[in-house]
Amino acid sequence: MATSKWKNEDGTRTDEKLAIDYVAIGHGVEVINSIVQAKKVGGNGPDKDMLCIMNNETDDHKKEIVSINVTLLEQMVAKTDWGSEDMTDANKAITDGKAYVG
Numbered sequence: 746m747a748t749s750k751w752k753n754e755d756g757t758r759t760d761e762k763l764a765i766d767y768v769a770i771g772h773g774v775e776v777i778n779s780i781v782q783a784k785k786v787g788g789n790g791p792d793k794d795m796l797c798i799m800n801n802e803t804d805d806h807k808k809e810i811v812s813i814n815v816t817l818l819e820q821m822v823a824k825t826d827w828g829s830e831d832m833t834d835a836n837k838a839i840t841d842g843k844a845y846v847g
Contacts (some may be wrong), residue, residue: 757826767830770821778808781845807817808846815837815842 751762758766802810818835 756823763827763830766824767819770818770832770835773818773821774834775847776814777811777818777838777842780811781841811842812846815839815846818842 747762751759753759815838818839822832822839
């Protein structure tokens, strides 16, 4: 029996909380990838703004957003009660985000 809505008696997250947190990881990955991949597209072609979120923001602001999301992903991936969830995309986003921020 859970001790709260989000924690089991052993201190691990409930299945519901794990699912919510895993979706949140996906959102963080999406933000990082959108910013990093948009920077890579560039150029003068018709797809120069493809995947760009925050198109009107400065590079410094984009780096700040990526850095915040990298930190959050690192904290989430480090949790030990995940079970068999695949963290490949999250780990790649962390690596790519750190490279983008410099």
